[in-house]
Amino acid sequence: MNACVMNRWFVGGVALGVGALILGGCASAQRDGAVAPLTVTASSPLDVVAEFPHQQVTGVAVSRAGRVFANFPYWSDGHTVSVVEVRPDGVQQPYPNTDWNRKTGPEAERFVCVQSVFVDETDTLWIVDAGSPKQTGVVEGGAKLVKVNLASNQVAQVIHFDRSLAPAQSYLNDVRIDLQNNFAFLTDSNLGAILMVDLANEQAKRVLENDPSVKPEPNLQLTVDGTALIDPEKQQPLAIASDGIALDPEGRWLYYKALTGRMLYRVPLDDFEASLRSDVDLSNRVERVGQVGASDGLAFHDGRIYVTAIERDAVMRYDPATQQSEVLVRDERLKWPDSVAFGPDGALYVTTSQIHLTPKFNRGASRVEEPYRVFRVPREEVATGPLAE
Incomplete structure (x- = not known):
């Protein structure tokens, strides 16, 4: 083992030109095709897990064995792969295979826009395919939820959503699974709605699509890293609907919120699931939980909700019991923290999608100068935080 590995720093290799895995930063450790390591101070709470110089990452997931998965939506011409496993040796392997990640063929049998x-x-592993390349509209067969058995690395189930469930202008965003009753819940961040799916019989239903809780909050101007986000087509403040979603399995609550919004909402899981087969008025079941700020991703862990605070370059956490928020970590490298996940040891993983720096919000010119990244906050820091006030 070389000195860099002994010092906890290693730069991994590159597969298919997607990027390089980085488990730290050793200035002298760089193989052909690898991305130069970052300079990170010893006191930094963020460890770099992976870098993607050319692929815009949004989602991250970590298995019980510590396997790391990331996804890249088809938002630009440079898109080459949809889902990868970031392996310990530095290779980023298309997952579950290259066939699902191909760019041609029937949309129902491959990833379109994960x-x-x-x-x-x-x-x-659950994979949400919005089915809307470059966010131009859902293509036939594109919108789906894909279930992958991590023990066999085989696709175990594919649930397709027709136009009644995923309209042409919808954009399916995030998913959570109620294992007790075998239901999936997905957010639609474009039109505003929650899609619930009985996984046993694949029945599904769109709910709350007329409720204010899934809509962007009116007259809210998002400003990220000094950039006031304006929708270039509508020439008005960016308005993104229901996006982040989190599930409390013990309390039996489903939490969610709009990205362009500060209020967190919740509905009892049992009411959600009963509404699939009845006329339960879910709007009467919606509860306002508290203000958590504009955010993209949510995750429920150890009784608290972790929030990607996109306007603060931070990850925060919110306690529903006390209605108190605290900053877990704030760092200028958290450029649009997008999704969060927890590893088996309690470490927190977060992606940086840099959405505000892309050409869409900068008059057609990219301001992205750094790789898209997955960061890790060690378990000890998560347990003892907050790390910043």
């Missing part, structure tokens, strides 16, 4: 990945407590 927005998120999620590993449930049974160590099953």
